[in-house]
Amino acid sequence: MPGKLQFDLAAYQEAAHKYRPELLMLPIIGIKDTLKFMTARPGIRYKESVAAMNGTAQFGPYKPSRSTDFNLNLNFRTLETFMGSVVAKFEPNSAISTVLGQMAASKGDGQMKAPTALHVLRMIAISLSEHLNDAIWKGVRNPQGDTSLDLFDGFDTITQKEITAGKIAAGEGNYLKLTQAITSDNACDIAKEILYSLDPRLRAQDLYMFCSQDFADKYNDSYQASHAGLIYNDKYDQLTVEGSNNRLHIIPMYNKADSKFIHICPKANMLVGYDQMSDAEDVLVKEYEPFILSYIATMFFGVQFESIDKRRLKVVELAD
Numbered sequence: 426m427p428g429k430l431q432f433d434l435a436a437y438q439e440a441a442h443k444y445r446p447e448l449l450m451l452p453i454i455g456i457k458d459t460l461k462f463m464t465a466r467p468g469i470r471y472k473e474s475v476a477a478m479n480g481t482a483q484f485g486p487y488k489p490s491r492s493t494d495f496n497l498n499l500n501f502r503t504l505e506t507f508m509g510s511v512v513a514k515f516e517p518n519s520a521i522s523t524v525l526g527q528m529a530a531s532k533g534d535g536q537m538k539a540p541t542a543l544h545v546l547r548m549i550a551i552s553l554s555e556h557l558n559d560a561i562w563k564g565v566r567n568p569q570g571d572t573s574l575d576l577f578d579g580f581d582t583i584t585q586k587e588i589t590a591g592k593i594a595a596g597e598g599n600y601l602k603l604t605q606a607i608t609s610d611n612a613c614d615i616a617k618e619i620l621y622s623l624d625p626r627l628r629a630q631d632l633y634m635f636c637s638q639d640f641a642d643k644y645n646d647s648y649q650a651s652h653a654g655l656i657y658n659d660k661y662d663q664l665t666v667e668g669s670n671n672r673l674h675i676i677p678m679y680n681k682a683d684s685k686f687i688h689i690c691p692k693a694n695m696l697v698g699y700d701q702m703s704d705a706e707d708v709l710v711k712e713y714e715p716f717i718l719s720y721i722a723t724m725f726f727g728v729q730f731e732s733i734d735k736r737r738l739k740v741v742e743l744a745d
Contacts, residue, residue, distance in 0.1 A: 433542075437517075437710040437718060440542040446701070448550045448708045449724055453699055455554020459561055460697055462633050462676055464731075469506045469698035470705060475731050506698040506727035507566065508705070509576045513549055513720040546710070549720045561697075561728060562680050577727040580695070581684050584740055587733055598624055598735030603744045609646035616644055616666045620673055623689065624735040633676045633695075634666065635688040641677035687741040690730070694737045700725040 441448065453460070466473075556573035564579035578586070587593040593600045601622050607615055620628070648663050666673040673689070688695075700706050709721040730738060 434710070434712050434718065436542040437546065440546055441708045441710045444543055444546070445708050448546055449701060449706050449722070451547060451550035452554040452557055452724065453701070455551045456558045456561070459558055459678060459680065462635070462692060463695035463697050464693050466504060466696050466698040467701045469504060469727070470700045470725050472503055472505045473698070474501045475504050475696060475729065502729055502731065504696050504698045504727060504729040506700065506725035507577050508723060508725050509573070510723045511553060511721070514717050515545070515549065515720060516717055517545065546720065550722070557726060558680055562684055580688065580728055580730070581686055583730065584686055584688070593733055593740050599733055599738050600740050600742070602742045606744050607640060607643055609643045609650070612640065612643040612647035613651055613667070617668055619687070619689070619739070619741050620666050620669055623739055626736040627739060628672070630672065630691050632673045632689055632691055634673055635676050635678060635681060637681045637684060638677040638679065639682070640687065641675050644675065685743045687743070689739040689741070690737055694731045696729045696731055698727045698729070
């Protein structure tokens with residue numbers, strides 16, 4: 426009968442059960458463009474303490490009688506992941522049409538094959554990652570909310586709370602407030618100002634400068650204008666800040682577009698927590714309405730700085 430809806434609920438349910446680990450992992454894989462510059466912490470359900478460790482004891486000339494107290498300093502921070510859920514309704518025939526279009530675009534009509542229930546569930550799972558990506562920086566935890574932005578505090582939100590608490594501050598050496606707006610004329614000078622402000626122990630590491638694409642564009646424009654006559658200036662895209670010994674990598678991110686902060690730190694300091702290891706996370710498919718299925722999933726997710734010490738982090742706030 427033309428136009429008759431044909432789908433097998435059991436096939437979707439079987440795929441959700443059989444490929445549960447893969448489907449739960451797909452939203453994490455979907456944020457790989459952000460996560461590749463950060464450190465993944467799987468197996469985090471609710472809270473885990475993380476700490477940067479340092480002490481005061483040190484080696485000195487050999488003296489049998491010399492001893493000293495080792496003052497071990499553990500600056501604990503809490504990486505908290507929050508349980509999120511989704512109930513995404515989908516009409517199977519429409520979903521299959523979408524998958525067919527994606528497969529045709531990527532493989533060509535000559536290699537087409539009938540999409541399976543797993544193809545459809547993969548498409549839904551990956552689409553969830555886009556909203557997680559949006560929340561990485563600007564998420565604000567709201568238990569009563571309905572979106573990924575409500576699920577957890579993003580890095581910018583955590584930063585603002587620490588600034589308000591006085592823990593990220595100029596006096597702590599981990600904060601710089603710019604006094605002028607960034608333009609295509611001054612971006613290089615501002616980048617150098619930021620570089621020179623870093624604690625020497627931070628500057629000696631391989632670092633990422635998390636910024637907006639707008640900052641990266643203005644830095645490139647400024648670099649071209651101020652280095653036009655140099656023989657080594659043979660490309661437009663500058664990947665590191667000049668003078669950093671190629672250690673301060675410029676990392677523009679679309680989800681930093683409206684951020685008022687630039688963050689500078691090593692990859693190890695940016696923690697992204699999720700579970701993936703317990704039965705508290707699940708994927709189900711159920712039918713609550715005729716011809717409409719619901720993709721139901723739960724997962725844990727959250728972010729945190731491992732340390733806000735000046736030796737591990739520098740926050741730059743843009744001019745008002």
